[in-house]
Amino acid sequence: MSGNRRALRDVLIETAASLEKAGIDAPRMEARRLVCWAIGCEASGLLSLDTLPEEAAPRLEAGLAQRCARRPLALIEGETGFWTLTLSVSSDTLIPRGDSEALIEALLNLRPDKTGIHSVLDLGTGTGCLLLAVLSEYAQAYGVGVDLSPDAAALAHANAQRNALASRAGFLAGNWFSAISGQFDVIISNPPYIRSGDLAGLMPEVRDHEPARALIAGEDGLDAYRLIIAQAMAYLAPKGVLVFEIGQGQETDVIALAGSAGFVLVEARADLGGIIRALCFERSFVPSQSDA
Template sequence: MSCDPGETVGAFLCQAGQVLRAAAIENPRLEARLLLGHAMGATADQLIREPRAPVPPEAAARFRAALAARLDAVPVAHILGSQGFWTLDLAVSPATLIPRPDTETLVEAALELFPDAAAPLRVLDLGTGTGALLLAVLAERPRAFGVGVDLVPQAAALAAANATRNDLAGRAAFLAGDWDAALAARFDLVLSNPPYIESAAIAGLMPEVARHEPRSALDGGRDGLDAYRRLVGILPALLAPGGAAVLELGAGQREAVEALATAAGLVPAGCREDLGGIPRALVLRSAPEAGEKKSIGGGAAAH
């Protein structure tokens, strides 16, 4: 299909869609609208309603630069500077993973575990990145308070900015450090999306991930389980009585992580699948003490 010549919205979208399609970019028309809308400061609806509107020269230059970056496999979220997650709008940067829809499965599992919206939960997010997990739970539980920890100072600073961006700064604190090193408290809910990709597999990931997202947030060691070994060792000291941890899993990792958790004295309490049917959100609890009921905390375990 040929595109109309000119400097109109319709012409730019048509041409960009063809270029992105030729580069095997998924959803090329959608991405073209996102990039042009960002360059023009316009919504997708405005672009669709006004295809004959002229594209100002400054916006055209920004759009061409954005399109070149996308063709170089820079993620759309990095070009736009933000990504939607749950009900939040989060700033992103190369210092953190881009929040993904699969990770929302952890939020669903956490809310199911603690269904009382008025509960004054203490929440910890280990490897917080953009703050996505912690902030999503705080947005749904208005009496909860949380701490996010990330080894990368730029990530902790970005998460703090996202708390302010989403009007949650009053109930969230962010620390740069080695997970539990600066923590002396216990938490009702511990969340973590740890690095879980096998080291040798990283080079074969999509270039948007392999080249533009931080290796430290991807690399789970030779077998992908290094971070889980660390997590199961520190969780017993971090969980309050009746508390639970929800960990993100990679495909095929459930049995191995459950075995590590059981060996560390934790009790696997269910695993919620993502929309693709992959076991994604593993729930762990502390082993009940003598005389304590096994069913503790709020709500049933995730499916």
């Protein structure tokens, strides 16, 4: 992919062909993104170019080689979009996916009063995508994100700064609730939910480039839900909501686990593929002041 002043149309066609040969879905779309990344322009910027700038050719060649080796495009670009945010990404965290936006949609449907949420806890925060998306919608809320990885917590903090939300977001390295005190109006989590035996069958982009600790949750994929649900009641405000992302087909098991701990399902929402992705729970019994 070297050469001087090559026609941009030819570059896009050849890049897409290489991606298709490597087994990449949507190769034409990814080719445009790679070329934009190499040039350093938005998609609309391609309209004003007839040829690939010479200085962009080595960068495109390197990026294309990485993508054909199945390195995720977002890791090559260094960022991705989620909800209304632009987030930096790294190999220390999962890459935010559009499917996870179902959790934000479910919460907004369940809590439409934008002044009614004041405190949010995000367990397994990763890039901070869920917490920051919630805070972007609920302007009076403050949130805490927790991740086992200090590097992930640092990245989430940087993303809060990038999106002008750092004054309302704090991030900690810790194991679920271990570093947390107090109660929250919202506890939200996209925990690991892949069964250990399914790791080898995941897409190379996920299996080889995203942290296994954020993916695998025991033989049945439910270990993280068990741990969170067992402790969540103590950290959830009396009228709070517990919001989970789940894997395909896990709704029955997670609803049963939550029900056995005193929670009742109040909202379920599918992703754009029609798969149930978000489950929201409240306490099945809210103590009155006289009971407290």
